[in-house]
Structures are given as structure tokens and as C-alpha cells.
Amino acid sequence: MTFDDYLYTRLDIEKEEKEFLVLLEEFKGAKSFDIAYDLLSKINEKTNDWQTSFQLAHIRNSRNIYNEFYAKEKEFVNDVSPRVTSLKNKYYKALLASKFRKELEKEFGEHLFTLLEYSLKVFSDDVIDLLKEENRLSNEYTKLKTSAKILFDGKENNLSQMSFYLEHEDRSIRKKALIEWMKFFEENEEEFDEIYDKLVHVRDAMAKKLGYENFVQLGYDRMKRSDYTYKDVKVFREEVQRYLVPLATSLYQKQAERIGIEDFKYYDEPFKFKNGNPLPKGNKEWMVQKAEKMYYDLSDETGEFFSLMIEKDLLDLSARKGKVGGGYCTYLSKFKEPFIFSNFNGTSYNAKVLTHEAGHAFQKYLSRAYKVFEYLVPTYELAEVHSIGMEFLTRPFMEEFFEEDADKYRFSHLDRSIKFIPYGTCVDEFQHFVYENPDVTPKERKAEWRRLEEKYFPHRDYDGMDFLLRGGLWFKQMHIFLKPFYYIDYALAQLSAMQLWIQSKEDKKSTWNNYMKLCAIGGSKPFLEAIESANIKNPFKHGTVKEVVEHLTMYVDALDDRI
Numbered sequence: 001m002t003f004d005d006y007l008y009t010r011l012d013i014e015k016e017e018k019e020f021l022v023l024l025e026e027f028k029g030a031k032s033f034d035i036a037y038d039l040l041s042k043i044n045e046k047t048n049d050w051q052t053s054f055q056l057a058h059i060r061n062s063r064n065i066y067n068e069f070y071a072k073e074k075e076f077v078n079d080v081s082p083r084v085t086s087l088k089n090k091y092y093k094a095l096l097a098s099k100f101r102k103e104l105e106k107e108f109g110e111h112l113f114t115l116l117e118y119s120l121k122v123f124s125d126d127v128i129d130l131l132k133e134e135n136r137l138s139n140e141y142t143k144l145k146t147s148a149k150i151l152f153d154g155k156e157n158n159l160s161q162m163s164f165y166l167e168h169e170d171r172s173i174r175k176k177a178l179i180e181w182m183k184f185f186e187e188n189e190e191e192f193d194e195i196y197d198k199l200v201h202v203r204d205a206m207a208k209k210l211g212y213e214n215f216v217q218l219g220y221d222r223m224k225r226s227d228y229t230y231k232d233v234k235v236f237r238e239e240v241q242r243y244l245v246p247l248a249t250s251l252y253q254k255q256a257e258r259i260g261i262e263d264f265k266y267y268d269e270p271f272k273f274k275n276g277n278p279l280p281k282g283n284k285e286w287m288v289q290k291a292e293k294m295y296y297d298l299s300d301e302t303g304e305f306f307s308l309m310i311e312k313d314l315l316d317l318s319a320r321k322g323k324v325g326g327g328y329c330t331y332l333s334k335f336k337e338p339f340i341f342s343n344f345n346g347t348s349y350n351a352k353v354l355t356h357e358a359g360h361a362f363q364k365y366l367s368r369a370y371k372v373f374e375y376l377v378p379t380y381e382l383a384e385v386h387s388i389g390m391e392f393l394t395r396p397f398m399e400e401f402f403e404e405d406a407d408k409y410r411f412s413h414l415d416r417s418i419k420f421i422p423y424g425t426c427v428d429e430f431q432h433f434v435y436e437n438p439d440v441t442p443k444e445r446k447a448e449w450r451r452l453e454e455k456y457f458p459h460r461d462y463d464g465m466d467f468l469l470r471g472g473l474w475f476k477q478m479h480i481f482l483k484p485f486y487y488i489d490y491a492l493a494q495l496s497a498m499q500l501w502i503q504s505k506e507d508k509k510s511t512w513n514n515y516m517k518l519c520a521i522g523g524s525k526p527f528l529e530a531i532e533s534a535n536i537k538n539p540f541k542h543g544t545v546k547e548v549v550e551h552l553t554m555y556v557d558a559l560d561d562r563i
């Protein structure tokens with residue numbers, strides 16, 4: 001059986017709900033732990049079936065939006081999802097109140113109960129309307145951004161199509177492209193400001209209704225951050241500013257020299273190499289074959305994992321008409337199989353899909369034995385250590401895809417990873433300001449963004465462009481609008497994955513075992529406990545960022561970037 005053979009049937013929600021509630025009542029009244037455990041397995045089987053049915057509809061809809069059947073099914077899934085969430089919450093409450101809680105904790109580990117507590121804490125019937133409003137405003141942002149039609153080079157371009165010109169080798173084209181790109185945001189400035197202002201107030205109101213002081217802690221709780229606080233994150237940001245920002249600044253200087261520009265401006269930042277970016281040397285089929293070889297060379301486990309992905313047709317990689325943009329990795333819990341979706345475009349993005357998304361998939365593959373679905377989905381910062389970790393640990397194999405350009409790819413990968421971290425912390429600090437001060441004006445928000453940019457990007461020169469100097473760049477960042485506080489996760493994960501890479505330089509084998517251990521843990525442990533088991537140092541501790549930066553500086557200095 002391959003992916004196409006997996007039968008999709010629409011959930012009979014009335015019937016399922018009835019059966020589920022019967023099981024739940026029996027679970028509540030269970031006379032012994034064995035009976036309770038048995039019922040819990042049945043409940044899990046049911047929720048796994050639901051999850052799989054929903055994911056099949058979602059995947060097949062995103063593979064072809066013109067398929068009317070799955071378009072309808074996707075709508076159906078959206079409609080019944082709140083009902084399913086409410087059923088699951090009932091189940092969570094029963095688990096937390098179970099008289100066999102001690103035995104259950106012994107069986108599943110305490111973290112499950114922490115996760116359940118977080119799911120319940122951030123929700124109550126009183127905030128349903130506000131959640132709906134948050135959703136509506138989020139959709140407005142997405143709609144506004146996708147409405148962009150930028151006239152350039154004789155044709156209409158959307159925002160992502162503009163990247164081609166923003167990275168162009170001709171400096172005057174890059175500058176003109178940036179001006180046009182910016183114009184779209186500037187012309188819609190009031191609307192962007194209004195959507196965000198409303199989102200901030202809706203979230204603030206939600207927090208207050210749920211008994212929080214403001215949205216900050218609710219935001220953290222929604223992300224299920226159970227073993228660190230906003231104070232730890234603050235320490236991390238300070239250390240990044242102190243130790244990592246100077247390294248990133250030196251990389252921008254190197255870049256300016258490399259591309260031969262003395263007055264390095266913002267529109268020069270996306271242009272990395274005079275002779276073009278490193279590109280993979282073959283098409284999709286060729287790359288998948290190379291990836292399979294790479295994964296067998298890496299370990300038996302990754303080899304078997306990747307063969308399964310190919311055999312069962314769990315990779316949909318090529319771009320096609322009717323396919324939704326972007327890429328993702330998801331999981332079919334009934335079959336215990338991951339699925340990778342992407343739109344190959346012939347750039348190094350293809351290699352990223354085959355390492356980053358494959359890292360997510362490999363984690364799900366290695367944690368497939370968990371009985372509870374909650375352990376298959378780690379919190380975001382941890383999930384990104386799995387994926388970015390795979391990017392770093394497969395660096396020695398990049399000859400497979402890039403042949404003589406492998407070093408160039410490795411340099412640009414490291415360059416991008418380092419430069420990302422200050423951006424990640426800037427986005428995070430901005431959001432703390434926003435939710436701690438929900439009533440400031442849009443103008444004040446933008447001024448704060450600009451102040452933070454000066455802190456995290458001291459090299460940056462906007463060449464007098466007014467909109468950017470007033471602090472408007474963040475309008476482009478989807479997470480700030482749609483996923484509050486979800487962003488520092490990438491910076492934390494980068495710094496953790498870099499540590500795996502540094503470890504691997506000293507001992508490949510034990511690092512690989514640590515990485516596999518981390519993947520097998522999946523979501524069964526909170527972030528810090530999980531990374532500690534892979535010998536990754538706590539990024540919030542004074543000294544960790546400094547130590548990593550010292551290693552990175554050594555590697556950066558040793559790499560020849562004039563390739």
C-alpha cells in the first residue's frame with residue numbers, strides 16, 4: 001500500500017462523538033488501572049483515526065486545490081475541528097482527574113499531564129468569541145499580503161516572486177525592486193497597522209479574561225513552554241546581542257568585500273555571491289536518489305526511514321499547478337508514517353527540504369512507538385532542533401547534491417544560520433514590547449522596532465528609505481501577526497543544532513547517537529530536559545552563547561568565502 005491507497009472517509013461526527021463519550025464515561029468509572037488503560041488505548045485509537053482522516057483531507061487538498069471533493073472535505077474538517085477540540089479537552093480533564101493518575105504518570109511520564117494542563121489553561125468557553133475574532137483578523141492579514149500585485153519587469157508579481165529581483169546581481173535592479181516591494185506595504189500601512197492593533201487588543205482581552213496580567217504569559221502557555229520563562233529568554237537575547245551580533249556583523253562585512261561593494265546597503269544583503277548562489281546539480285528524481293544514498297551513508301536508521309518514504313510515496317516534492325505553496329511535514333498517526341510536502345524550485349531550497357523537513361519526519365518516525373499522540377508533536381523550539389539538527393549533521397554529505405559547489409553551499413548555510421539568530425531575537429523582543437504595552441500607538445510600535453533593529457543589526461543602512469527608517473519592515477513577518485511569540489524558537493533551535501554540529505566535529509558517532517536519542521524522545525520531554533539528554537547546553541545559561549560563538553568564529557575564519 002502506498003499513500004494513494006490510503007482510504008479517506010468522512011468522519012461520521014455524530015456517531016464518533018457518541019462512541020467517544022461512552023468510552024470516556026467508562027474511563028471515568030473504571031474500577032481498575034488495567035481497565036482504565038485499556039479504555040485509554042481505545043480512546044487514543046479513535047483520536048488517531050480522526051487525526052489521520054483530517055490529515056488525508058488536508059494533504060490531498062493542498063496537493064491539488066482544484067480537486068472539488070477534497071476542497072469540500074477540507075471545509076468539513078475546518079467545521080468540525082472545534083467540536084473535536086472540545087471533545088479532546090473533556091478527555092484531558094478526565095485524565096487529569098483520574099484516580100489512576102499516579103499509575104498513568106508512571107506509564108506515560110509526567111510531561112503528558114503538564115501538556116494537558118497547558119491545553120486546558122489557555123482555553124475557556126468565555127474566550128471562544130475572541131478566538132474567532134483572532135482567527136478572522138489573522139485571515140485578513142494573509143489576504144492583504146496575498147493581494148500584492150507588484151508591477152515589475154513588465155509583469156505583475158506577488159511578494160515571493162519579487163525575491164528573484166531582490167536578490168538580483170544588478171544592484172540597481174535590487175534597489176528598484178526593494179522600493180517597489182516596500183511601496184506595497186507603505187500604501188497599505190494603515191490597514192496593516194489596524195489589523196495588528198486589533199489583534200493585540202483581542203489577545204490582551206483574552207489574557208485578562210483567562211486571569212492573566214497581559215498576553216505575554218498566555219502566549220508562552222499557548223506554546224506549552226513549561227521549563228523556561230520570559231526571564232530566561234531575556235538572558236538569551238542579551239547574550240546574543242553581546243556575543244553573536246558582532247560575529248554576524250563581521251559576516252556582513254565579509255559579504256560586502258566579497259561582492260565588491262563599499263557602501264553596503266540593505267538591498268545588498270540578499271546578494272551573497274558574485275558568481276551566483278550554489279545550486280543543486282540535478283532534478284528531483286536525481287536528488288531523491290542522492291538523498292537515499294546519503295541517508296544510508298549516515299546511518300541504518302535514516303536509510304531505512306528514507307527508503308520507506310520513497311516506497312510508500314510519502315514525498316510530494318515537485319511544484320505543480322494547483323498545488324499550495326510552501327512546504328511542510330506532517331504525520332498520519334493511524335499508519336505511523338510521516339508525509340513531506342514541498343514545491344521544489346531548483347535552488348538550494350530543494351536540499352533544505354531533503355534535510356530540514358526530513359529531520360522533522362525522521363523524528364516522527366523514531367517516536368512512532370508512543371501510544372499518546374501528544375508525544376509525537378514536540379514543542380516548536382524542540383521540533384526545530386530535530387530539523388535544523390539534520391541540516392547541520394548532513395553538511396558533510398553536501399557533495400551529493402552540490403558536487404564542486406559543496407563548500408560554497410556549506411558556507412552559505414552557516415552564514416544564513418548565524419545571521420538568522422539576531423533577526424529571531426529582534427522579532428521576539430519586539431513582541432514582548434508589544435504585549436507588555438498593548439496601548440501604545442502604531443507609530444510608537446514602529447519606532448520601537450527601529451530601535452531594536454539598531455541594536456541587533458548595527459551594520460544596517462536603509463539608504464534613506466523613509467518607510468523602513470520609520471520601522472515598517474516587520475509587516476512582512478507572518479509570525480508577528482499570526483503566531484505570537486513563535487519565533488525565538490528558531491533562534492533557540494539554531495543555537496542548539498549548532499552545538500550538535502560542534503560536537504560532531506569531535507566525535508561523529510556519539511553525536512549521531514545523541515541526535516537519534518533526541519528524535520526518539522519526540523515530544524515526551526520539555527525542551528531543556530530533552531536537549532540536555534543530547535548533551536546540548538542550556539541556551540539560557542550565561543556562557544552558552546559565548547562558547548558556541550567562539551567555535552563558530554573559528555570555523556568562519558577557516559572557511560574560504562571567496563568561492
Ligand SMILES: [Zn+2]
Nearest residue numbers: 356360384387
Ligand atoms: Zn521546521
